[in-house]
Amino acid sequence: MSKIIEKLKYNIEDFGKTQIFLPDATRGAVRFVTTEQLKSTQTKGVVINTLHLLINIGPEKIMELGGMHRFMNWDGYILSDSGGFQVFSLLHSKKWQGKVDKDGATFRAPIDGTVHRLTPESSIDIQIALDSDVLVVLDDCRSADVTRSDAELSVDRTLQWAYRAKNHFEKKYGGFAKTKKLISAVVQGGSYDDLRIKCAQELVKIGFDGYNFGGFVVDEKGELVKDQLNVVAENTPADRFKYAMGIGKPEDILEAYRLGYNVFDTVLVTRNARHGTLYSFDKEDENYALRIKNSRYNKDLSPIDSTCDCDACKNYSRAYFHNMLKSNEASAVSLMSVHNLRFYQRWIEKISEMEMKA
Ligand SMILES: [Zn+2]
Numbered sequence: 001m002s003k004i005i006e007k008l009k010y011n012i013e014d015f016g017k018t019q020i021f022l023p024d025a026t027r028g029a030v031r032f033v034t035t036e037q038l039k040s041t042q043t044k045g046v047v048i049n050t051l052h053l054l055i056n057i058g059p060e061k062i063m064e065l066g067g068m069h070r071f072m073n074w075d076g077y078i079l080s081d082s083g084g085f086q087v088f089s090l091l092h093s094k095k096w097q098g099k100v101d102k103d104g105a106t107f108r109a110p111i112d113g114t115v116h117r118l119t120p121e122s123s124i125d126i127q128i129a130l131d132s133d134v135l136v137v138l139d140d141c142r143s144a145d146v147t148r149s150d151a152e153l154s155v156d157r158t159l160q161w162a163y164r165a166k167n168h169f170e171k172k173y174g175g176f177a178k179t180k181k182l183i184s185a186v187v188q189g190g191s192y193d194d195l196r197i198k199c200a201q202e203l204v205k206i207g208f209d210g211y212n213f214g215g216f217v218v219d220e221k222g223e224l225v226k227d228q229l230n231v232v233a234e235n236t237p238a239d240r241f242k243y244a245m246g247i248g249k250p251e252d253i254l255e256a257y258r259l260g261y262n263v264f265d266t267v268l269v270t271r272n273a274r275h276g277t278l279y280s281f282d283k284e285d286e287n288y289a290l291r292i293k294n295s296r297y298n299k300d301l302s303p304i305d306s307t308c309d310c311d312a313c314k315n316y317s318r319a320y321f322h323n324m325l326k327s328n329e330a331s332a333v334s335l336m337s338v339h340n341l342r343f344y345q346r347w348i349e350k351i352s353e354m355e356m357k358a
Contacts, residue, residue, distance in 0.1 A: 007075050010076065016263050017241075017262075024270070028053070032333050041310065041345055042345045043076060044076050045079060048080050054126055078131070079263075081245075084118065100140075104119035104138065104161075120137060120138045134209075135182065136212060137161065137162050140153070141186075144215070185208040186211075186214035226255065242263065244256040247261075253347065269340045272340060274333055280308075281305055288343075305339070312335040
């Protein structure tokens with residue numbers, strides 16, 4: 001383990017001290033983007049998906065292969081989720097077979113029928129085996145329209161599980177001192193401010209390196225749930241990182257940053273690239289979106305973004321991507337993904353200046 005930790009390019013104690021955007025490298029790859037390309041976008045960290053790695057490759061195999069850093073040749077930060085969000089939503093919606101109980105969840109993976117058990121302790125074991133740098137403890141997440149009584153239950157379980165996970169991390173692995181890994185908890189409570197406050201304050205008593213906003217960051221209209229985000233930010237310590245999980249749009253990242261959040265991730269950045277929604281500082285509108293499929297770009301020889309230093313903008317035109325996307329050319333999709341990733345890294349660098357102007 002020590003060999004791989006030495007490969008980390010950045011100081012683990014600096015994680016989340018300044019704002020950071022982490023693209024989604026679900027199973028060890030950001031879609032259509034090589035690790036070298038990812039480095040070229042100045043990306044400092046990625047999020048990996050514990051559930052996908054558990055059921056597709058398996059944490060034992062990853063550990064045998066030297067952990068995720070070595071596996072994907074990545075020397076930036078790796079943050080892993082707990083696996084809970086996907087499992088619980090798949091079980092609650094009956095898409096997967098299995099059940100949730102007071103200690104976690106048991107479920108059957110549809111790929112090969114293997115039965116898995118996810119508990120506060122096993123989630124930590126899996127994330128350690130993957131050699132993630134920033135762990136997230138298992139929480140009890142519910143649907144966006146959770147009732148008051150279910151939200152109360154979810155907060156109680158989230159607190160018990162957070163306590164167990166932290167305890168397991170300390171006792172079995174020696175905590176940060178031995179592992180040089182950070183551990184973060186998830187604040188639940190749905191749309192009930194008092195429950196969010198209770199959950200945040202109790203988690204702070206247990207003590208974590210970071211606090212993640214759990215549940216849904218946007219409402220049914222796609223609007224950021226600012227009040228809830230604010231309550232959680234106000235009730236967690238200023239010197240710990242705050243992770244606004246899944247906040248996607250550039251302007252929403254800026255809003256959340258203003259509320260005190262500094263760690264961000266979204267699958268949108270590369271998914272949008274694949275569907276032809278690119279981001280450009282040349283666009284005057286508030287969301288900076290440039291829809292490359294639009295016929296106006298058919299013969300447009302300007303770059304996607306005249307201020308961007310990525311491979312796509314330095315070497316190709318809007319017309320190129322417009323015409324390549326018609327046949328879904330893989331290398332063009334790859335370049336557009338690189339561009340969007342670079343845009344998000346530039347955005348995340350800029351937001352502290354924008355904050356000062358606001
Ligand atoms: Zn670019």
